[in-house]
Amino acid sequence: MEDNIVLKMRNIHKIFPGVRALQGVDFTLRKGEIHALMGENGAGKSTLIKVLTGVYGKEEGDIFLDGTEGPVAIHSPQDAQNMGISTVYQEITLCPNLTVAENMFIGRTKGTVQNWKKMNADTDRILQSLEVPARAAQQLGTCSLAVQQMIAIARAVDMECKVLILDEPTSSLDEQEVEKLFKLMRDLRAKGVGIIFVTHFLEQVYEVCDRITVMRDGKLVGEYEIENLPRVQLVSKMLGKEVDDLSDIKGEVKTFDAGKDAVPVLEAEGLVSNAGIKPFDFHINKGEVNGFTGLLGSGRSECVRAIFGADRVTGGKVKMKGKDVKIAKPLDAMKNGIAYLPEDRKVDGIVGDLSVRDNIILAQQVLKGFFKPFSKAEANKVADEYIKLLNIKTASKDTPIKSLSGGNQQKVIVARWLFTHPEYLILDEPTRGIDVGTKVDIQKLVLKLASEGMSVTFISSELDEMIRTCSRLIVMRDRKAVGELTGDELNQSTIMNTIAGGDK
């Protein structure tokens, strides 16, 4: 093995029932580099990482590690840890019932008897050095998600690893925390650790990475130096085609004309829920697309959840088309023609074991009532219609939704709400964690629906997406609406300033 190479994966094959998830993938990681692993959803990034960390076995191929002659056998995450590969996963893989210190050290201490005093002291020292606001003796479940993620990172970093894998660690972190993480990554790079970084945020890749490996459909596309691969090219490599879709969409943008004939669809006054947001006012007109923006945890999801009655509403008035309505639970909102695509697809959106068909008809079925089920023929017809309309890629309408890719799952949820023929559609992070192709599809769909007269609220972490689709943005900070931007104000720098509170 060459001197500066720390990890080499050669010709990795992995087959899941019915899917060739990895087909002859090579991957090389050098000492002291941050290496981005990029690809659409379903490209095989996560599978490759899980093969490397011993979560999955592999059908074929070899893994070589620095300091070991010949291929190594990694059968479990424990093996991987012992060989100096530590990993931070997108979903937090810590135990909420244990204390912070226990989570830091469990599974990697030697000896049978534990020295809690030393462990707690070590933990406090590490957390302090990383400025993580948590105590060693605290139960992990009482920390916020972002803090938990930072603790997971602290654990991985503390393991004296040769290879550090960060699989989308930034999705629950705010900007400051991401900065902290990047500083940490650069420090580790300087110490010679090889870091594999998986993320959907292109900006982050260009900020910290040295090299990019692109995967597509379970195959290796190529490995590139970061300087030699401009953004547009990276996206085109990930998609496997020259994309002008992204530039296309800009042409279609029609700024909404909030003229005299604007008809308000929903007006809310002093709305507040038990999720900890300050009372806010809100209105949306027929055919308008607006958005809530702000950092994670700024309360943007909580606002739309309050409108839909997903959290317990504790005060405020809501008018639908001028008439007073009471929205206490989701069903009330649905009856008033509101639809809500939730932020967390897996937890709040899909009903995993049910078929694509049942997932599509679910909401409309509930509206129709307990004693009036759709006949099988009706349900099939509806399912076929929406599968075609939204170009959902599924083996059949009887396939359980959980076996679809993330993007297609999201389309099924969109179909579910479109089928209720809402007047007002709320999309909370519809594009998170899904591939670029579907992202563009969804943005186009939003604009089309609005042009047909539907009101849409669109929330996304990616500003350029919001700018492309929304004609009005409500900016949230610290669980409070702090500004409303329209027209010319809709540009990156103004939005950033408003989010950051730079106007003061």
Next chain:
Amino acid sequence: MANSENVKTSSAGSWKNLLRNQCFIPIAALLLLAVFNLIVDPTFFRITFGYNSAGNPVLSGAIIDIINNGSELAILAIGMTLVTAASGGQDISVGAAIAIAGSVILRVLCGGNARPETLEAPIIVAFLVACVVAMLFGAFNGVLVAYFKIQPMIATLILYTAGRSIAAWINNNELPVISDPKFAYFGGFIPGIPIPTPFFIAVACMIVVGLALKFTNLRLYTQSVGINQSSARLNGLNPELIKVMTFVILGLCVAVAGLIKVSRVSSINYSVIAKDIEMDAILAVALGGNALSGGKFSMAASIIGAFVIQCLTTTLYKYGVPATALPAYKAVVVILLVIVSAPTVREYFSTLVKKMKLKGEVA
């Protein structure tokens, strides 16, 4: 070439579908038991016609025993399947609740007198009172599970512990005996009809639940709640209410089973009535291939599962296994069944088969 391959995969596909069908395991188990009996002692299948002590024409034989004695279990399996689907847990209090329901029926019929000459109330009234009581207890379990978020097995442990005591308390620990022959119809035979009544009651329950599954959204709602409660809520469902509803339905099943049970002996023994039936009911659901963690379910498979258990019990009795030793044999069968249907074991065998096929192709 391509054509032949297609044919191959499609035939393999239909095989796979058959194997994947939820009813496959319980039906296979039933067939296995039938074949075993056929080989060892074909008289198992003999049905004889005769007259019972009351002079009524009755059919008798092992098969009749199975459909007769399996009735309560099948009825309970219906409710248990729904509870399992919606709440991802099981109700272990059904045996104790049957004792309560039975005790209520007797209390209403006897009006506090342990040896009444005539019934103090019509049977239907007693049954309806028992239904209300059993549904209330079901609702109690349901509220603990749905609103207090206590795991079903633990929440129902309360009633499991207290149930038989409550049943004894209702009748002041007396053991009333009903002498009216009409009361025995529900657990025995209606004069002139040679097929035992419990079977008709069980069939009626199956038809009702079949219609409910067809003409309401019972299945979609319970499954959605069982698979993803949070998502179900955001689609306008009320998961708590639906969970309570399944427990109330189970309460109704309990009342029906309780009526059959007390009718069989025209009396009650608080510590023995429906003993361990909760375990059999849960087994029926599991044998039907339903995940005990909730979600998708097959009602038919559960009901067949109930009859598999009864078939096994009857078969063992027939070969002279004493009632007290029965559980040991049941356990062996259950273990064999769960091992065969365990995903890991199946996976292991399917890869083994694949490897052998590959070798065959190479050769």
Next chain:
Amino acid sequence: MAKTDKNTTPAGNSLGAKLMGMTDTNLLLTITVIVFFLMYIGAVVFLRGGFLKPQTFFLILNSNAALIILACGMSLVMITGGIDISVGGVTALVSMCCAVYLDYKDGNVFGAIMIALAIGLAFGVIQGLMVAYLDIQPFIVTLAGMFFAKGMTTVVNSSPFNVANEAFVALKTTRINVPGLGSVNKKGIYVPAYVEIGVLVAIVIVIVMFVLLRWTKMGRNFYAVGGNKQSALMLGINVKRTKFLSHLICGLLAGIGGFVYFLHVGSGSPSNAAGAEMDAIASSIIGGTMLTGGVGNVVGTFFGVLSLSTIQNIVSSIGFDEAWWTGITKAAMLCLFLLVQSVVMSVRKKRISAS
């Protein structure tokens, strides 16, 4: 995110903050211990009578030594996220096998102990293998285990009988006096307070299990697996082995508990230890173990067993002595604790999400 100064964080400003800072396990343990002492002191103050004598307490210990051991095993499995409902059946089988061995086969006590351990271990190993390595639901596996054990008990011997083996009877009637806690009876004779050998075994097991769970690597693994199986795997814990071990230890404890039970009742009977599995589960829950896994403590379980027995004594001594009150009291106690736990945990959750 505001950077809170480490030294001024909740650390014990008010009682509420203190409770918030506790782990779930410690919080539930605290509740259990407080309730037990309030109950017992209340009984001593208001009911007087038998509760004034220390021996009443030791009698509770004597008759519940086996249950304490069984419940410790149950708590361990529940902490790991499983359940074992075969412990009652194993107890019955152990007592029957030992009885038959001692009386009909002229065995010795040591051999009987070995039989008890072997039966417990066998159940633990087989059930553990099936749960951990074949991924079958623990409820079903141990349900079958219970059926098997209960059925086998009657196969071994179907009628109950008392054991007459001399060495065994000597061991059974051995009393260990507790100095200083005796009482003077009506005739003016000093009657020393005593415990049976089983109680010592139970206390040793509680201590061993406490140390195992609190200070060893393996112990914390049980909590991790019960808290989140997937995470535990990613953290580098051998989840299957941990699950297997939990069932193995529980089986072994069921064997020991079975022998202690046998030592207390001195007979073999198919109806021995009827419902013990449910009593063990109830005690674990009252002791603050959650069936969802990851939360619990054997010290709590110890007090859970005592609470369950004490409340029954209290209820019968205030005049509710009909047979059915036992069941109703137990159920009421369990219900109360479940509701308290449920409310406490949801309040905590709300506070956390609000802060």
